[in-house]
Amino acid sequence: MKSLRARVLLLIVGFGMTTAALLALIMYASVSQYYSDWLYDKAGSFADRIIETHPGLWRNYEADPDGFGQQLRQYTLYSPHTGLYLIGTDGRVLASAGEYRSFWDAFRLDLDRVRAEMENDPNQPIHVDDPDRPRERAMAAARPIRDGGEVAGWLLVVPRQMHFSAQMPEMLRSYALRTAAKIGLLTIALGALMTIATITMMTRPLTALTRATEQVRNSGFCGPSSEELFPDTERDDEIGKLSRTFREAFERLSLETERVQAADAKRREMIASVSHDLRTPLTALTGQIETIRLKGDDLSDEARDQLLERALHNAGHLRRMTDSLAELARLDSPDFRAEPEPIAIGELADDVVHRYVAKAQQAGISLGIDYPDGLPLTSVDAGLIERALANLLDNALRVTPRGGRVLVRALLDGAGVRIEVVDSGPGVLPEDQARVFDRFFQTSRAREQRGSSGLGLAIVKRVAELHGGQVGLRSEPGQGSTFFIELPLSA
Numbered sequence: 339m340k341s342l343r344a345r346v347l348l349l350i351v352g353f354g355m356t357t358a359a360l361l362a363l364i365m366y367a368s369v370s371q372y373y374s375d376w377l378y379d380k381a382g383s384f385a386d387r388i389i390e391t392h393p394g395l396w397r398n399y400e401a402d403p404d405g406f407g408q409q410l411r412q413y414t415l416y417s418p419h420t421g422l423y424l425i426g427t428d429g430r431v432l433a434s435a436g437e438y439r440s441f442w443d444a445f446r447l448d449l450d451r452v453r454a455e456m457e458n459d460p461n462q463p464i465h466v467d468d469p470d471r472p473r474e475r476a477m478a479a480a481r482p483i484r485d486g487g488e489v490a491g492w493l494l495v496v497p498r499q500m501h502f503s504a505q506m507p508e509m510l511r512s513y514a515l516r517t518a519a520k521i522g523l524l525t526i527a528l529g530a531l532m533t534i535a536t537i538t539m540m541t542r543p544l545t546a547l548t549r550a551t552e553q554v555r556n557s558g559f560c561g562p563s564s565e566e567l568f569p570d571t572e573r574d575d576e577i578g579k580l581s582r583t584f585r586e587a588f589e590r591l592s593l594e595t596e597r598v599q600a601a602d603a604k605r606r607e608m609i610a611s612v613s614h615d616l617r618t619p620l621t622a623l624t625g626q627i628e629t630i631r632l633k634g635d636d637l638s639d640e641a642r643d644q645l646l647e648r649a650l651h652n653a654g655h656l657r658r659m660t661d662s663l664a665e666l667a668r669l670d671s672p673d674f675r676a677e678p679e680p681i682a683i684g685e686l687a688d689d690v691v692h693r694y695v696a697k698a699q700q701a702g703i704s705l706g707i708d709y710p711d712g713l714p715l716t717s718v719d720a721g722l723i724e725r726a727l728a729n730l731l732d733n734a735l736r737v738t739p740r741g742g743r744v745l746v747r748a749l750l751d752g753a754g755v756r757i758e759v760v761d762s763g764p765g766v767l768p769e770d771q772a773r774v775f776d777r778f779f780q781t782s783r784a785r786e787q788r789g790s791s792g793l794g795l796a797i798v799k800r801v802a803e804l805h806g807g808q809v810g811l812r813s814e815p816g817q818g819s820t821f822f823i824e825l826p827l828s829a
Contacts, residue, residue, distance in 0.1 A: 357525050374477065378463040381495040382479040384420065388413055389481055389493060396485040399424060399433060410435040421476075421496035423469055424483075425449075432491065436470050445469045447494065452480050468496060551584070623652040662793035665725070666777070669800045676719040676804045683716045683723075683755050683825075684709030684748045690727045691746050694735065702740035709748035716755050717828045718805055723757075726801040729794040730759040730821050737763035737819075751824060754807070758822040766813040775799040775809055798823065 389395065399406045410422045414435045422435040429447040447466060455464045463477040478496045482489045626649040630642060637645070668674060691707045698705035727746070734744045742762040749756055766774060773779045778792040799809045802823050813819035 357521075374463070377497045378477060378479060381420065381463075381497045382481075384417065385479050385481040385493050385495045388422075389483065395493075396483050396490045399491075403433070406433040407435065417497075419497065421468070421470060421478075421494075423494040423496070425480075425492040425494050427489065427491060431469050434469065447480075447492070449492065452492070456480070466494070466496075469494075620652075620656060623649050623656070626652070659793070662797065666793055666797055666800065669722075669797065669804065674804075676722060678717040678719050678805070678828075680715040681718050681720050681723070682713065683718070683757065684713045686720060686723060687727060687746050687748050687757060690724055690731065693728075694731050698735060698744065701735060701738075703735060703738050704743040705735075705746075706743070707746045710750070713748060713750060713755065714827060716825060718825060722801045722804065723823075723825075726798040726823060727757060727759070729798050730823075733794055733821070734759050734761035734763070734819075737761060739763065754824055754826040756822050756824050758820055760818065760820045762818040765815040765817050765819050766811065767815055771811055771813060774811060795821075 392398070398409065406424065410424065410433055414420050414422050420435075423431050424433040425447050426432050427449070429445075429449050431445055431447075445467060452464050452466075455462070464480055465475055466478050466480075468474045468476040476496045478494055480495075481493045483491045483493055626645045630637070630645055630649075687709060688707050691705060695705055731744070731746070738744055738761045744762070745758075745760045747756075747758040747760065749758075770779075775795045775798070777796040779796075780792045795809075798821075802809045802825070805825050807823060807825040810822050810824070811819060812822075
């Protein structure tokens with residue numbers, strides 16, 4: 339593939355050669371026209387001079403018609419290549435300086451057309467059939483010959499050098515071609531110099547951009563900064579615009595690369611966490627089933643029931659974890675969309691709380707709900723909010739000791755609503771509070787209890803994000819915790 343420099347130079351050379359050819363044609367045509375005009379002027383002046391110097395020209399013809407040709411030949415002694423003819427009023431040749439009388443009978447000069455052309459532009463030559471060269475056209479000058487004030491005939495002058503293509507002097511032809519060639523070569527040289535200068539100015543930043551893109555490709559967007567790679571971004575021209583576009587693309591791709599790398603690291607961390615969290619209850623479940631299978635006959639009913647109870651507990655833990663993983667994957671899907679509708683948040687929270695009353699009573703925990711009358715309707719996906727609130731209640735009931743209290747509140751908060759779940763549990767350590775909503779994160783107490791999948795609060799956060807809201811936590815060790823969801827009135 340040819341370089342940009344070679345392509346442009348080739349274009350300039352082709353342009354110069356085309357220019358030279360066009361100039362040659364134009365100059366050839368111009369010189370030809372000039373020479374033709376010069377010959378016509380010479381022929382016209384020759385005819386005018388004959389008529390002026392010989393006022394009795396027609397009477398001389400009438401006095402000696404047969405010998406008048408010899409008189410015409412004397413007029414052409416100093417212009418031997420000029421055809422000179424005496425034309426009658428009927429257009430026939432009466433006499434000539436030439437000797438080709440055999441052609442005259444077939445010749446007729448169209449005097450009406452001659453008069454029309456002369457009246458239209460007397461300075462332009464007329465076009466006639468050549469009296470001595472049948473089937474050829476010639477340019478000529480015609481002048482009327484008067485006798486007693488009347489037109490008795492016409493004097494026709496044909497300078498045969500006007501057969502230009504064959505008889506133009508070689509000097510003029512060569513001059514036109516040489517001049518056109520010189521101009522063409524000069525055009526090529528100047529164009530080449532200007533092209534080289536222009537290409538140099540253009541290719542320098544383009545070469546820098548090429549090196550930058552190759553460096554970006556080889557570095558995997560982890561190399562130098564965009565300022566170092568694209569130094570021409572301050573230019574106020576197309577090159578500067580191109581450099582800025584490349585820099586913006588590089589920065590976007592760098593950010594996207596960082597995001598993908600972070601997502602990949604997070605994915606690997608998640609896989610490791612899932613593998614660990616699944617392995618623990620699965621190992622316990624497998625051991626308990628193996629114990630029952632191998633020692634079932636030797637176990638007491640009480641021991642067997644305890645093993646079965648533990649196996650069911652671990653199986654339930656596995657089920658909850660897989661359900662949470664499936665739910666989180668569904669919420670993370672690019673195709674998933676929340677379906678909001680106007681909902682009374684207070685009443686929705688009340689319905690969820692009533693589902694957990696029996697579970698709270700069984701655990702010896704007081705469960706309550708508090709929300710003011712007249713809360714405005716909030717545009718939310720009811721199913722998602724119910725799931726988020728249920729996860730918060732599960733978390734609160736799990737950490738709250740017997741005799742404790744869990745309270746659900748819904749209140750107006752600025753331009754939105756806030757749902758709070760307050761528990762009287764042990765609270766969250768300060769070093770854990772920033773990560774409680776991270777996926778697979780479990781506090782030390784939750785890991786000890788082995789009742790959490792580490793995904794419940796992550797699902798709460800994702801639900802809030804889908805509604806354009808946010809989550810938060812207020813907690814002090816030994817003083818309980820308040821988890822909350824802040825939602826705009828319209829999603």
